[in-house]
Amino acid sequence: MRGEGRRPGHRRVASRPVGVRFEELAWRETPIGLISLRRRRDPSLGVEVYEVKLDDEFLMSSLFPVAEIELARLGLAPLAGHGLDVVVGGLGLGYTARTALSDDRVGSLLVVEAIEDVIDWHRRELLPFAAGLASDARTRFVRADFFAAVADGTGFDPGEPGRRFHAVLLDVDHSPRNVLHPAHAAFYTPDGLRRLAAHLHPDGVFALWSDDPPDPAFGEALAAVFRTARAHVVPFANPLTGGESANTVYVAQR
Known part of the structure; x- marks a missing residue:
């Protein structure tokens, strides 16, 4: 994927609370930054969006497949x-x-x-x-x-x-x-x-x-x-x- 890590780091997995508009599903510290998978509800589009981020930079989004x-x-x-x-x-x-x-x-x-x-x-x-x-x-x-x-x-x-x-x-x-x-x-x-x-x-x-x-x-x-x-x-x-x-x-x- 865009954003390859080169050694083990910290990992967290989250459970999804009911009714939330945003949730971080998983993240991991790597030598090039924090890579995370998150899910959010986009109210204007009426869809759930899955995104991969490297620190504050967006790498991938399910809006653009x-x-x-x-x-x-x-x-x-x-x-x-x-x-x-x-x-x-x-x-x-x-x-x-x-x-x-x-x-x-x-x-x-x-x-x-x-x-x-x-x-x-x-x-x-x-x-x-x-x-x-x-x-x-x-x-x-x-x-x-x-x-x-x-x-x-x-x-x-x-x-x-x-x-x-x-x-x-x-x-x-x-x-x-x-x-x-x-x-x-x-x-x-x-x-x-x-x-x-x-x-x-x-x-x-x-x-x-x-x-x-x-x-x-x-x-x-x-x-x-x-x-x-x-x-x-x-x-x-x-x-x-x-x-x-x-x-x-x-x-x-x-």
Whole structure:
């Protein structure tokens, strides 16, 4: 997820009082700040909103799931056949992983997440829109640093080093330029992308969520490694502004 911790910290789980408009469900101190999951009732929209925060910064909100959903749909669209083996890097609120599982061509889903508490949110089904993700027989959670797994060459499956996959769907950093930790920056270079591509089958797909508009420099890095690369602008209604916002989903195929 956006906001990876690197060592254990303090954790708290709250029970939900009846009739409240706001509740903090869980939080954990990490070296990069306090990561928390909260639920609130938005009276103007008439919905319950789930949010992930890093200190006072909002990382994810259930009000804006469109691009996370499209990350899975666009990333899997170029692939043919059934029994697809898929990696999701960054679990977060679970929209990308849950959408991937809704594709009946997916045979296995490996979710790589650095924070154990985030995995625990899903195992305890704190997020109703992601219900069934943890219990699906195709799902396996791996607590690991996605970027370190690429950099050291071991790959994403601890039980099968060097295993290849049909698709890798990544949603951790804000964008290739706006990373959560300096160590992530090397991943977005041609060398880093080549290391990632080594974990894909021929014709395999790498797809990436970004909060920024399409970045020509990153597009060139993708084109240097992959046979095809495209940046999809994903617009969505923003109920907070009454207007429209957009994210970017990059899709590159070997």
